[in-house]
Amino acid sequence: MTHALIASLRAAAGDMTPALARVAETVLAQPDATLRQSITELAEVSGSSEASVMRFCRDQGFSGFQDFKLALAKELATDERARDIGSPSDDIQRLVETAIISLRETEQLIVRKDVATASRKLLDASVVECFGIAASAVTAQYLAYKMTRIGKFSRALGDAHLAVMAAGTAQSGTVQVVISSSGSTIDAVRVADLARSKGAFVIGISNRSKSPLIAACDLALIASWPETPLTGGAFPSKISQLLIVDALVAEMTRQDPKRLVELSRTAEVVSDRSF
Amino acid sequence: MTHALIASLRAAAGDMTPALARVAETVLAQPDATLRQSITELAEVSGSSEASVMRFCRDQGFSGFQDFKLALAKELATDERARDIGSPSDDIQRLVETAIISLRETEQLIVRKDVATASRKLLDASVVECFGIAASAVTAQYLAYKMTRIGKFSRALGDAHLAVMAAGTAQSGTVQVVISSSGSTIDAVRVADLARSKGAFVIGISNRSKSPLIAACDLALIASWPETPLTGGAFPSKISQLLIVDALVAEMTRQDPKRLVELSRTAEVVSDRSF
């Protein structure tokens, strides 16, 4: 919560403008070196300008470069333990270790207040639609399933056309959850825009904080963007999304404890389908 | 080590010259306030001069005021950290920690040889069917998606009746993957039995090693069964299943590296669906 600087930086880096992205990469590559640099030096090393570094700091929510460096110093001071662990001897171990880092980062990225707000909206919704395509369809399905388990009807839409149609009929009581790892999937943004224009409350779940999807949402929940972006990062980013889903569901049962009763009731209903 | 700076400062404060001692006292009284002050402000507040503050920093072994502030920030951060650890962790933190344990356990449970065998079978299969119901449907869908990504066609069946029908038409080249967390779901076992009787190779994924499903399979892959069985355990056991799926897919690309080419090709195909 307090020490989410590096993680949120990585989540934001992807959708920054070129100059800002260069600054972000430079900082991420050598965070400790940044501490010893002046704004002029960092501008030079990253191939941008002082003004861009300044903008970078502001965008991250700091009052200026000084403020940013102070926060970074704090982060690095506590971060020393996270660096040692991990002797990745085989593929699966490596997968597990990156997944763990990603989960921890996501835990820090999750804004508790936003989870509470989102949960409230979901509980109060007359209709809940979950949309995700490709890999994100899995997350959407998981959310819909979990909500059904606590007696809150919702459906997952894995088809872009269906989702667009559904979004088109959204009303003010509708909550539309849109999931996209990159946050740049055209269909996802379209669904978000459309649902919002119809008066629905739109919750975005993504691994990128600065993305078209997030810009189009009423509320955004960000999962960690793992260091290894290609194949190796798919699993960590996926389970980080699922963590957010579970956080939402946990919060919903906390806000409305009688949902736990629903949970055991749904368990009863399916018990005759087991040995 | 933890309080190196503050401690040595307090120790040194006694026999400093008056002006420097005032600076030291001011810093010790409000270390966190110092972080937000400029050298001029600190000089003013401590009733000394900028030059004295400068000398103070140098005497402590720092190159200047900035350097001192950075070190102080780190020190205070570790303090905050220590306080955080003592405080009761919230729901999300607890979720993450149990998930981590579960992932590590699953990594231990995964029999590498079985993963290799299963991957071989999947690669050689003429048809791959993935079946999972309720929460396990998510895992099935994830597996089907990932296999499609590496150019190996497979489909997920989330409907028990459809799955039974599909299993009934299985042949010797068919690989049937059946997922059930408890391993006791009637429909899952039925699908496994039926597919096997038709000559299919049946791979079971479950969180229970001694279960009807596992007994009915040719090969079993076991994910960890977390201690907390109710709500708290659902998330860990789910992502442990996904870990197994990713382990399978990683092994498949290892055995058949040209699959990686397929991966980037599928990425290209969908790239025009992004901004």
Added chain:
DNA sequence: AACGATATGAAAAAAAACTCCAAAACTGAA
């Protein structure tokens, strides 16, 4: 009191941080 050594702060100099603005790059529409 005179001397030398140390301590101190005012002010100048240097550096760093921050702001502003016009040029460049990019966007989408005609």
Added chain:
DNA sequence: TTCAGTTTTGGAGTTTTTTTTCATATCGTT
């Protein structure tokens, strides 16, 4: 394609902060 409007960007200037310099004050010793 051109063109208008927007966004992005870095240069140049301004302000603030840090650092150095140096003259003066202070103190202990003889």
